[in-house]
Amino acid sequence: QVQFVESGGGLVQPGGSLRLSCVASGEISGIYNMAWWRQAPGKQRELVAQFSSGKVGMYANSVQGRFTISGDNAAITIYLQMNDLKPEDTAVYYCNFNLLASIRSWGQGTQVTVSS
Numbered sequence: 641q642v643q644f645v646e647s648g649g650g651l652v653q654p655g656g657s658l659r660l661s662c663v664a665s666g667e668i669s670g671i672y673n674m675a676w677w678r679q680a681p682g683k684q685r686e687l688v689a690q691f692s693s694g695k696v697g698m699y700a701n702s703v704q705g706r707f708t709i710s711g712d713n714a715a716i717t718i719y720l721q722m723n724d725l726k727p728e729d730t731a732v733y734y735c736n737f738n739l740l741a742s743i744r745s746w747g748q749g750t751q752v753t754v755s756s
Contacts, residue, residue, distance in 0.1 A: 678731035
């Protein structure tokens with residue numbers, strides 16, 4: 641079993657920045673199958689950022705150029721740097737595996753609210 645604990649969310653004005661962190665523990669040996677997801681009110685959960693096979697970031701079109709995924713493989717920790725935030729980025733952000741078939745449960749996530 642793997643546990644994911646997210647942190648770093650908050651209230652930010654449009655155009656602002658936040659950095660999310662996620663620490664994984666349990667039966668996991670590295671970060672490159674981890675990803676960031678988000679769920680906005682009334683919407684389905686969506687994949688926001690993950691690592692490619694070349695260990696570089698891959699992003700949803702809606703966040704491309706504004707969000708950056710990174711991580712510390714030794715610490716089994718990933719980050720999501722979010723810049724130029726928009727109201728439509730408001731959501732609960734989760735980290736987990738990058739494949740739905742690999743996901744057994746979700747953590748509590750971290751709330752990001754973008755509002756003036």
